[in-house]
Amino acid sequence: MIQIAAPFGVKGDRQYVTPQFGKSNACNSALNANFAEGLRWQTIHPRPKCGQTETRSQATLQSVNDSAFSQLSYDPKNEDQELLKHALKPTLTVAVSGAAGQIAQHLLFMLASGGCFGMDQPIAFRLLASRQESLAPLEGMAMELEDSLYPLLRKVEIGNEPLTMFRDADWAVLLGAVPRAAGTERAHLLDINGQIYQEQGRALNEVASRDCKVLVVGNPCNTNALICMENAPRLQRRNFHALMRLDENRARCQLAHKAQRFYTAITNLCVWGNHSTTQVPDFLNAHIGGEPAMEVVQDEQWFRHDFTPTVAGRGGEIASRLERSPAASTAVAVADAVKSLVEPTAEGECFSSAVCTDGNPYGIREGLICSMPCWSQGEGRYHVCDDFAIDDWLREKILESEDELIRERECVSHLLPNAEPAACRIMRETSLPGES
Numbered sequence: 001m002i003q004i005a006a007p008f009g010v011k012g013d014r015q016y017v018t019p020q021f022g023k024s025n026a027c028n029s030a031l032n033a034n035f036a037e038g039l040r041w042q043t044i045h046p047r048p049k050c051g052q053t054e055t056r057s058q059a060t061l062q063s064v065n066d067s068a069f070s071q072l073s074y075d076p077k078n079e080d081q082e083l084l085k086h087a088l089k090p091t092l093t094v095a096v097s098g099a100a101g102q103i104a105q106h107l108l109f110m111l112a113s114g115g116c117f118g119m120d121q122p123i124a125f126r127l128l129a130s131r132q133e134s135l136a137p138l139e140g141m142a143m144e145l146e147d148s149l150y151p152l153l154r155k156v157e158i159g160n161e162p163l164t165m166f167r168d169a170d171w172a173v174l175l176g177a178v179p180r181a182a183g184t185e186r187a188h189l190l191d192i193n194g195q196i197y198q199e200q201g202r203a204l205n206e207v208a209s210r211d212c213k214v215l216v217v218g219n220p221c222n223t224n225a226l227i228c229m230e231n232a233p234r235l236q237r238r239n240f241h242a243l244m245r246l247d248e249n250r251a252r253c254q255l256a257h258k259a260q261r262f263y264t265a266i267t268n269l270c271v272w273g274n275h276s277t278t279q280v281p282d283f284l285n286a287h288i289g290g291e292p293a294m295e296v297v298q299d300e301q302w303f304r305h306d307f308t309p310t311v312a313g314r315g316g317e318i319a320s321r322l323e324r325s326p327a328a329s330t331a332v333a334v335a336d337a338v339k340s341l342v343e344p345t346a347e348g349e350c351f352s353s354a355v356c357t358d359g360n361p362y363g364i365r366e367g368l369i370c371s372m373p374c375w376s377q378g379e380g381r382y383h384v385c386d387d388f389a390i391d392d393w394l395r396e397k398i399l400e401s402e403d404e405l406i407r408e409r410e411c412v413s414h415l416l417p418n419a420e421p422a423a424c425r426i427m428r429e430t431s432l433p434g435e436s
């Protein structure tokens with residue numbers, strides 16, 4: 001694990017090496033010499049024998065005191081007074097996997113700015129890469145974060161061992177996934193990425209905070225979140241989410257265009273189901289300027305035939321122009337999803353999140369991760385809205401997406417606890433265009 005220091009360090013409850021203030025031994029002295037030369041981050045051995053030569057690829061495991069080598073004039077001994085002065089909350093540990101990827105390049109800066117967790121919420125990042133990839137890009141990310149001088153960012157640790165990086169995590173934002181190569185079938189992707197989420201679920205189960213909130217973005221995100229949840233029985237099932245906010249944001253945008261209104265006029269818009277082409281943007285319950293959307297936009301043909309493919313195809317439209325996937329708007333959607341959980345939901349509003357269907361009020365099969373309309377009390381405590389009207393059209397569409405989720409669950413049953421042989425009945429390609 002490699003670590004950089006942020007200006008305001010907070011002591012954790014684990015044993016830290018403290019380059020300037022800590023116990024001195026031969027290894028620490030070597031570290032101190034580097035910090036004295038002005039290095040801001042340092043590669044740390046996994047408990048090396050002193051004198052052993054270190055290589056970057058071996059770097060893992062060890063923490064150092066985050067406050068010890070700040071270049072700014074902050075005295076870490078004043079931490080408690082500083083917390084009191086700004087009425088700051090205790091530092092939140094946020095683990096992010098796939099942190100060297102395209103989405104992370106935007107997301108980390110949004111999370112660090114305070115715009116998602118709140119301006120009174122210091123955070124410490126744990127950035128996780130895959131074991132196959134070099135840690136150099138994560139070092140670069142850490143250095144860019146450091147240069148951004150975010151006052152709420154207290155610490156950045158990087159590494160490629162989930163068991164280390166998820167320790168005591170309060171949030172896990174899981175972007176890490178193997179990209180979908182041209183021609184990869186969804187069933188194959190479910191297996192490849194499912195294995196990643198099986199391992200990461202087990203690691204979260206072992207070391208994360210019991211109340212850890214987990215937001216899965218890596219595709220196929222609903223079933224990855226399901227695998228992760230089922231492999232983490234110590235954590236609360238209701239704390240697992242798969243990202244549907246990008247679909248919701250796109251649906252809001254298209255509805256605003258159609259109605260010739262600003263997007264803030266659109267409320268109560270949920271996208272149900274799976275993050276795939278079977279998703280169901282719900283125009284029945286949506287409002288525009290407080291009125292039912294179908295009364296404001298009197299174009300049933302557009303709602304029933306054009307709305308869903310336009311929303312589901314949006315990523316492909318963008319990607320064909322950018323020649324890469326639309327990572328920035330995805331990062332915004334992840335930030336929006338976090339914020340929607342952290343802050344109380346306004347009266348008359350909802351947000352879409354794919355959550356565990358256990359006990360849901362719409363008769364959707366239990367034991368799936370399916371998008372439904374939610375509202376939050378704040379601090380991650382959310383409820384599924386129970387007052388959405390469902391007509392025959394909407395029910396049929398939700399059933400279609402639910403059926404796909406059931407098939408996906410069957411397809412990854414070998415990755416769930418009490419593993420059973422997988423029986424894959426996925427007949428068609430429903431992955432969204434434009435997503436890696």
Ligand SMILES: NC(=O)c1ccc[n+]([C@@H]2O[C@H](COP(=O)([O-])OP(=O)(O)OC[C@H]3O[C@@H](n4cnc5c(N)ncnc54)[C@H](O)[C@@H]3O)[C@@H](O)[C@H]2O)c1
Nearest residue numbers: 097098101102103129130176177217218219243246435436
């Ligand atoms: N749910 C959504 O709305 C949505 C939208 C867009 C993209 N996505 C998905 O999000 C994922 C990330 O997208 P991206 O554009 O950042 O992709 P990317 O390929 O740029 O980045 C993914 C990163 O994850 C890393 N990774 C692979 N295995 C890992 C592991 N076991 N642990 C940690 N990291 C690992 C890869 O090395 C890579 O750096 C993709 O699966 C993509 O399809 C989801």
